[in-house]
Amino acid sequence: xxxxxxxxxxxxxxxxxxxxxxxxxxxxxxxxxxxxxxxxxxxxxxxxxxxxxxxxxxxxxxxxxxxxxxxxxxxxxxxxxxxxxxxxxxxxxxxxxxxxxxxxxxxxxxxxxxxxxxxxxxxxxxxxxxxxxxxxxxxxxxxxxxxxxxxxxxxxxxxxxxxxxxxxxxxxxxxxxxxxxxxxxxxxxxxxxxxxxxxxxxxxxxxxx
DNA sequence: TGCCAGGCCCTCTTTAGGGCCTT
Numbered sequence: 001x002x003x004x005x006x007x008x009x010x011x012x013x014x015x016x017x018x019x020x021x022x023x024x025x026x027x028x029x030x031x032x033x034x035x036x037x038x039x040x041x042x043x044x045x046x047x048x049x050x051x052x053x054x055x056x057x058x059x060x061x062x063x064x065x066x067x068x069x070x071x072x073x074x075x076x077x078x079x080x081x082x083x084x085x086x087x088x089x090x091x092x093x094x095x096x097x098x099x100x101x102x103x104x105x106x107x108x109x110x111x112x113x114x115x116x117x118x119x120x121x122x123x124x125x126x127x128x129x130x131x132x133x134x135x136x137x138x139x140x141x142x143x144x145x146x147x148x149x150x151x152x153x154x155x156x157x158x159x160x161x162x163x164x165x166x167x168x169x170x171x172x173x174x175x176x177x178x179x180x181x182x183x184x185x186x187x188x189x190x191x192x193x194x195x196x197x198x199x200x201x202x203x204x205x206x207x208x209x
Numbered sequence: 210t211g212c213c214a215g216g217c218c219c220t221c222t223t224t225a226g227g228g229c230c231t232t
Contacts, residue, residue, distance in 0.1 A: 016232050020214040025232075061232065097216055098231040122230065123217075136230070153232080194218085 008036045009090045009184060010116070011166060013158040014102045015062045017054050021105035026050035027075060028064055030082050031155025033163045034089070038170070040163055044085045045156035047072035062153050079106045088115040090184050094137045094162045096120035119184055121165050123191035127198045128169055137161060144168050178206035 012032040018025035028050055034042035047064065049072045059065050072078075093099035096118045107114065125135050132143045137158060141148050146164040151157035173182040179202065186205065193201045 014232080018214090019232055022215090023213070025214090028232095058232065093231090095216090095229095095231040098214090101215080102232090120217095126218085126229095134229075191217095 007038075008034070009092055009119070009166075010034050010086045011092045011121075011159050011163040012086070012099060012103070013093060013155045013162060014099050015058075015064060015153065015155050016102055017050055017052075017058055019098075021101055025102075026052075027079075027102050027106050028054060028058070028069055028072075029062070029155040030078065031157070031159040032082070032085060033156075033159050034085070035163055035167070038167055040160070042085075043156060043160075044082060046078045046081070048075045048078040049073065050075060064154075075106055076110045079110055079112070083107065083110070083112045083114065086114060086116065090116045090119065092119045092121055092162065092166050094120070094158070094165070095122045117184070117188065119166075119188055120191060121162050121169070124169050124187050125165065127190055127193065127195055128172060130195055137165070140165055173202070177202045180205075180207045 010032050012030065014027045015029035016025050016027050027048060029047050030044065032044040033040045047068060049069050051074065053066050054064070054069065097120070100118050122135055125132070125140055129135070129140065129143065133139055138152055140146070141161050144165065146161060146168060148161055149157065169187070170182050173179045182205070190198065190201065
């Protein structure tokens with residue numbers, strides 16, 4: 001099985017019927033971008049029919065209606081296509097624990113496993129942008145003046161913004177902390193550190209001027 | 210009947226509680 005290139009990752013975002021696959025919630029939309037060498041090169045965006053009516057709250061929250069989902073293919077078809085899209089690349093999501101739970105639950109239903117590791121833009125942002133008003137995706141997009149078309153709570157739009165946030169954090173690690181070429185693995189290690197330990201941790205990797 | 214996510218992270222902490230973040 002091919003391994004993920006070191007400079008390649010997939011940033012993904014699910015829209016779902018609720019917060020917990022353990023409570024019967026399902027995915028209703030998956031959006032993702034493939035980033036290669038710091039550039040978004042491919043996009044994936046599909047609605048999927050969970051097999052039951054979604055709540056009025058989710059319709060209002062996402063703008064995805066039951067009518068839209070009635071015309072969408074079932075989850076297993078979409079997730080099989082998405083499995084081919086992510087291949088074995090490393091993965092990034094904002095509050096990755098949430099998206100990982102749904103990815104694992106949907107892949108389990110089609111008996112698929114993936115090898116990529118998950119990185120969390122929320123946990124990195126909490127350490128790098130401690131002065132931000134909060135660490136919601138929308139707030140961070142405004143705080144860092146990241147590209148956006150103003151669409152929120154749709155899977156591809158959120159995945160694109162999360163991708164730009166990830167790239168911005170890599171750039172800030174270079175410019176603000178003096179790191180030569182921060183890796184996915186370094187950002188994962190960073191999320192294990194307390195906020196107070198961030199400067200000391202990053203200084204170990206800084207290139208001396 | 211009553212309840213209902215789960216993990217991170219801070220603090221008036223660690224034998225706990227509550228806010229944040231995702232839909």
